[in-house]
Amino acid sequence: MSNAIETFELCYRAGKDFELRDLSLKVRAGSIYGFLGPNGAGKSTTIKLLMGMLRPLSGQISVLGKKVPLDMTHILSDTGYVPERPHLYPFLTVGQAIRCHAAFFGTFDVSYARELLETFNLPELRKLSRLSKGEMGKLHMLLVLAQRPSLLILDEPTDGLDPVVRRDVFSALLDFCSQGAATVFISSHLVHELERICDWVGVLDRGRLVAELPMHSFKNGIKRLRVESAPSLIGDTPFVLLLREQTPYDEIWVVRGWQPPMTQWFEGTGARVKEIVDLDLEEGFVELLRCARVPAA
Amino acid sequence: MFPMLFRLMWMRTRTGLAIVVIAGFMVPLFMLAGGGGLRSGDAPVDAWLRQAELMGQLLPVATVFLGVYLGIMAWADDHLGGHVYALSLPVRRELFALYRFGSGAILLVIPAVALLAGSLIATAAVSLPGGVHAYPLALFGRFVLASFTCYAIFFAISIGTRRAVYFTFAAIGALLLGQLLFLLAGSSVNLVAIVLNGLTTWPGPFEVLTGRWALFDV
Amino acid sequence: MFRQIDPRSPIPLYVQIANRLRVAVATGELRPGAALPSVRNLATVIRVNPATVVQAYRELEFAGVVESRQGAGTFVRELPEAKLDAERQREAQRLVRQLLQDASNLGVSPEDLDLAWEQETKERA
Numbered sequence: 359m360s361n362a363i364e365t366f367e368l369c370y371r372a373g374k375d376f377e378l379r380d381l382s383l384k385v386r387a388g389s390i391y392g393f394l395g396p397n398g399a400g401k402s403t404t405i406k407l408l409m410g411m412l413r414p415l416s417g418q419i420s421v422l423g424k425k426v427p428l429d430m431t432h433i434l435s436d437t438g439y440v441p442e443r444p445h446l447y448p449f450l451t452v453g454q455a456i457r458c459h460a461a462f463f464g465t466f467d468v469s470y471a472r473e474l475l476e477t478f479n480l481p482e483l484r485k486l487s488r489l490s491k492g493e494m495g496k497l498h499m500l501l502v503l504a505q506r507p508s509l510l511i512l513d514e515p516t517d518g519l520d521p522v523v524r525r526d527v528f529s530a531l532l533d534f535c536s537q538g539a540a541t542v543f544i545s546s547h548l549v550h551e552l553e554r555i556c557d558w559v560g561v562l563d564r565g566r567l568v569a570e571l572p573m574h575s576f577k578n579g580i581k582r583l584r585v586e587s588a589p590s591l592i593g594d595t596p597f598v599l600l601l602r603e604q605t606p607y608d609e610i611w612v613v614r615g616w617q618p619p620m621t622q623w624f625e626g627t628g629a630r631v632k633e634i635v636d637l638d639l640e641e642g643f644v645e646l647l648r649c650a651r652v653p654a655a
Numbered sequence: 656m657f658p659m660l661f662r663l664m665w666m667r668t669r670t671g672l673a674i675v676v677i678a679g680f681m682v683p684l685f686m687l688a689g690g691g692g693l694r695s696g697d698a699p700v701d702a703w704l705r706q707a708e709l710m711g712q713l714l715p716v717a718t719v720f721l722g723v724y725l726g727i728m729a730w731a732d733d734h735l736g737g738h739v740y741a742l743s744l745p746v747r748r749e750l751f752a753l754y755r756f757g758s759g760a761i762l763l764v765i766p767a768v769a770l771l772a773g774s775l776i777a778t779a780a781v782s783l784p785g786g787v788h789a790y791p792l793a794l795f796g797r798f799v800l801a802s803f804t805c806y807a808i809f810f811a812i813s814i815g816t817r818r819a820v821y822f823t824f825a826a827i828g829a830l831l832l833g834q835l836l837f838l839l840a841g842s843s844v845n846l847v848a849i850v851l852n853g854l855t856t857w858p859g860p861f862e863v864l865t866g867r868w869a870l871f872d873v
Numbered sequence: 874m875f876r877q878i879d880p881r882s883p884i885p886l887y888v889q890i891a892n893r894l895r896v897a898v899a900t901g902e903l904r905p906g907a908a909l910p911s912v913r914n915l916a917t918v919i920r921v922n923p924a925t926v927v928q929a930y931r932e933l934e935f936a937g938v939v940e941s942r943q944g945a946g947t948f949v950r951e952l953p954e955a956k957l958d959a960e961r962q963r964e965a966q967r968l969v970r971q972l973l974q975d976a977s978n979l980g981v982s983p984e985d986l987d988l989a990w991e992q993e994t995k996e997r998a
Contacts, residue, residue, distance in 0.1 A: 390922055411742050435745035445739035447732045449667065461659035462744045529917045536913035536923040553880040555922045574885060584978065607980045632977060638881035 361420075362387045362509050362541035363408060368417035370400075370407060377403050378565045381417070385543055385558070390535065392552040392573075393545035394643055395562035401545040402442050404562065405513045408543075409439055422509055435463060438502030438510045442517070444494055448487040452480050452497060456504070463505045471504035474530060492523035499527045503534045512544040516551070524551065531555075553639040563647055573639075580642045583611040584633040585624065592627065596620050600645050608632060612645055656746055657754045664729065664758035671724045672765055678717050679770035679798070683777035683791075683870050686710045700787065704871060711868035714770070718798060718864065721766060722805020725759040730813045756810055763802045771795040774870050787871055794870050801863045874902075875919045886921055890929035891936075892967070898938055898949055899960035909939060909947040 363385035370378040378400050385391045395401050406412045408419060410427040419426040421433045446455055456475070460466040475482065478496040480489075489497065495516060502510055510531075516524040528551060535542060546552050552559075559576045561569040569576065580600075586608045592599075597620055601612035616634070624631050637645065686707040733741050741751055774791035783789065812823055834846040854861045874897065878889050897903040909915075909930065916923040930947050933939045938960070941947045952960075976986055 409743065411739070431745045431747055434743060439743045441739050441743070443737075443739075445736040445743070447663070447740065448735065449732065450663075454666075458659055458663065462656055462746065525920065528920050532920055532923065533913060533917040536916050550880065551920075554878075554886065554920055557922055557924055607978075633974065636882075 364420045366418040369415040388539045389558045390542040390556045391558040392556035399562040400565045436508045438505045438507040440498045440512045440515045442513045453482040459501045465506045474500040495519045510542045549640040580637050581616045582635040585609045586630045588629040660754045661758040668728050675766040676769040679766040680773040683773040708869045714868045715864040718801035721802045723809045725806050726809025727813050729755045729759050767798045887925045887928040891932040905951045907949045
């Protein structure tokens with residue numbers, strides 16, 4: 359199985375507007391896939407569809423090589439899911455929640471759970487209803503990692519958590535990933551954290567998959583150029599010019615579809631490219647969305 | 656998986672169950688009250704039997720409470736979390752529901768057993784006048800059947816979506832409103848009585864709750 | 874050691890990690906024969922994709938700075954003094970390149986740079 363998750367022209371509608379349209383995702387096995395998108399883009403909906411909690415209007419979904427929702431039980435036994443909102447039974451204590459989870463998953467590793475309990479410093483006897491947001495976030499990660507699943511589906515797992523907790527959660531996640539070939543599908547607003555750990559990126563905007571590519575390609579695709587002596591009027595460009603800004607000494611151009619040979623074009627106009635800067639994930643993401651929403655400039 | 660779900664239900668409901676267990680155990684003993692004179696043989700048997708039966712009326716109340724309580728508690732926590740946890744577990748939905756149902760069904764026997772124990776003690780403690788017999792097992796059986804019926808019905812309601820629950824309450828509200836309209840129109844039609852009648856006489860589901868709940872009977 | 878890893882930098886993460894380790898080897902911070910942290914350890918501590926660490930280590934192996942031993946891990950190679958000098962030179966070059974680029978961006982002329990260099994080295998002497 360080369361794709362841990364694959365959807366084909368997935369459509370979903372809630373209410374009058376289409377929530378998802380012709381969504382065709384491919385998540386390669388063993389990758390850490392970052393699912394990005396602004397609020398309301400449909401990320402959580404997509405995840406619920408993958409988990410068989412919602413029924414699509416049309417299209418196909420296959421997870422871990424099996425069809426959703428036909429083979430759901432088999433898929434779920436090998437998938438660790440962290441939803442957006444707390445979902446565990448609040449009357450349980452931390453220890454009881456672990457034992458409860460262990461009863462349902464054959465691959466649950468109790469000693470690993472103990473290890474994580476210590477690493478995360480969680481109070482075993484405290485009821486879930488009394489846990490802080492950070493502790494709950496850590497518990498969620500503990501439970502899904504201790505399952506030792508082949509696939510982790512994480513819906514904004516660190517949303518609302520302070521930086522220290524986020525760090526601990528991601529460290530544990532990466533430690534798990536280093537031990538084996540698990541696939542991680544993680545949706546998040548925290549673009550900078552994803553930047554460090556994801557090797558693939560999928561961008562969702564208004565229910566459509568706007569981009570899906572390896573992280574390095576994504577970051578390489580959009581560039582910021584420092585241009586000197588640029589003329590005020592420009593004709594056709596071999597790249598897509600997204601933005602043009604003046605600085606005291608030169609101009610900053612944000613372009614898309616840049617290729618190194620394009621410096622020659624600048625020579626033709628009498629301008630000079632002083633520097634070519636890769637945009638970080640967040641900036642690239644913002645520019646990409648701007649581009650996706652506005653028809654060709 | 657079932658043992659864990661059973662354990663969860665037990666943890667959740669043991670306080671409520673304790674109340675019904677105590678009530679179930681005590682009712683037969685309270686039925687003895689007033690029967691102290693029986694030993695000497697000069698207390699009127701009729702009056703005592705009627706009093707005992709009065710005590711017995713607590714039992715259908717207990718079964719309704721038990722059925723509603725267990726039916727609601729079976730799904731309370733899942734409803735809170737939007738069923739997300741249960742849906743993320745590798746158990747088929749129908750099987751999960753069955754496990755939950757089974758847990759409640761087993762638990763409701765506990766107060767019934769307490770009732771049986773109390774009945775047996777009460778029966779042993781009193782010397783019954785001629786013609787009067789004790790029916791502890793029948794009482795036990797009836798209790799189980801009645802609580803099971805209530806439990807099954809409220810389990811089904813509680814498993815439903817919020818919309819189904821609203822619908823149920825809306826139906827009850829409509830019934831009461833209809834009754835009010837009939838009253839205002841001067842009609843003598845008693846909607847509520849008709850509906851209750853329909854529910855409590857065979858083949859209505861609540862038939863088991865009606866009638867005499869007597870431990871001691873002729 | 875890896876506090877300067879910057880995912881926002883144009884330099885790919887694996888290159889940054891590899892460079893940092895090369896500097897450590899060149900300056901003696903990592904001695905010949907020393908073991909590099911395991912992929913798992915490093916990925917967890919600096920919170921990057923394990924594949925990134927693997928790539929960095931492979932890069933270092935290709936450059937002849939480290940060697941991986943089956944089952945034991947990755948170790949710093951015994952490097953001749955000439956090679957260490959070359960590494961240090963490489964790092965020096967990188968620092969200057971960065972300096973020149975930054976200066977150009979800010980509009981600082983080479984003359985200003987020379988002047989500043991004079992002043993700073995005098996103070997250090």
